[in-house]
Amino acid sequence: MKMASIKEESEDLMIEEDFTVKLEDVDQQTGSLEKRERTPISESQKELLKACFQEGMKSVGSPLILTAAEATGLPTFVIENWIGNYKRTLKPASAMRPIKPKLHTRDLSPYNLFCRDFLRNKGTLKDIKKRWGSLGEEKRQKYKEEAAMLKAEAKGQQLSPELRELKIKKHLKQLKLEVSSLEQLGVESVILAYDRHQAKIEVQEMSSKGAAGFLDSTDTVNSFALHFNVISPVDSVRKEPVDVLVKRVQDLFNQKYREAGGLGKLPYQSLLNGNITIDALGLPSGIILKKPSFYGRKQLEEVLKAAEMISFHISPDVRIYSPPADPTFENEDQCPEEPGESCSSEAAVTTADDASYFCSADDEKNALEEWRQWHPCKTCQHWSHLDCGFEKAKSPVVSPRREHVLVKRVQELFNQKYREAGGLGKLPYQSLLNGNITIDALGLPSGIILKKPSFYGRKQLEEVLKAAEMISFHIKDQCPEEPGESCSSEAAVTTADDASDFRIVHVEKETLKEWRACGGCQQWSLLDCEFETSLCVHCQQ
DNA sequence: GATCGGAGGCCGACGCATTA
């Protein structure tokens, strides 16, 4: 038809030169996380990589990767990605790749259609202007007709489910940004959305921090769902908060520990120090024993699902190694200063693996590694932590855990801001949690509140790092000592909810703790736990 | 006048499924 004829005619729009958009022209200064990290690879680096590829660096496990890394200065994981992508470029393009529907919020213009045809015929962007300018009136008219036809068609047609979904997604995203913008202006807002076309009952929440507190304290969301004749328990409308799941797993682990003969609670610190060894049987595949707060939602749910299968076996005599004062350990990620705390890395667990171990001084790799087990080096016989001194000889290529690096960077950032605010040492999360200290964190990205970095998701970590320069802490005096001060325990009660949730912030409890002097006995006390009136409970009695 | 958003391709990053 008409469209086809236009397409045929556009064949003669072929161009002579093959310009390509070069990513090397892109700003290469971004070492930060301002946007998604993308490693610029220069032409010379590519040449080196291609040369290594020709010499056999054709798979991720190739020993030539290290050579290439040295030659190019690129991290090994970047080279691994490059290999995969480069191999793909060598293959002929996949024949029938389904075309994803695109959401055109505006009607396509004659110019847009010309661009489509021109670029489809290997034309380049640089030439478009020239070609469009020199396009004959007749051809231009045909594009106008096609645009008008498409516009008319779109008007008469019903939206396909795919396009509808795209459209909804786009609007929700816009709403989310609007809520965030309003929040920055000090406006608390809530948006609840329910899609009538969805078989599954799902209420999308978009709310500011304060408004989220309101939702938590009321049954609004559930009422909203019920309004649409939906018999839906709260659980199906809203996921169980992560911190509740953490608590349940904690209880489970403590119970299993006691069943195995342990006393009290599972001693994560002793595990970490290697003073005790616990074989955890029945854990879901891929999940190892660690402090429950280090699991994500999915893992927590899996652990709870497998609760009955899980059992612990305590081997107090199998002490792997009690580390001496080791300089490598001094730089560790803040092994607990407060009782009950544990490192941000995973707790120690035994493994049945009996591979050989060799020292590695690769700090970058060590920073990414999760292991925490002590072994003697087969070469120098020194004992050391896998994560600070060793790599496993059998697996030279370690899958990088970028989140760990991000967590660490945020930890350092927070500690730095804490010191800039006059604090000493490291940010005392436990004191925050207990409400013994209050910190106003200014400049944090919208929707993110101060909490232990390991509770942030990857996206939040990146946003925090992005806003690093804007962030400042203001340490308020400790509550009990300075009458008249008020404090909020908000920092202590956040949850690490799924990034997929539209909910911007999830504040489980927001307790106003205001210190007041009793009108009778003049004793200072917490408003929420002692006072109803200007008299404390004792004086009221 | 400022801003948005469309075109198609490139390519690094990443997650998941498959394979050895």
Add this chain to the structure above:
DNA sequence: TAATGCGTCGGCCTCCGATC
């Protein structure tokens, strides 16, 4: 179980019509 392959995402390129 580690390695590999593949699909997908997202940011970027340039230019300019449409819209506010």
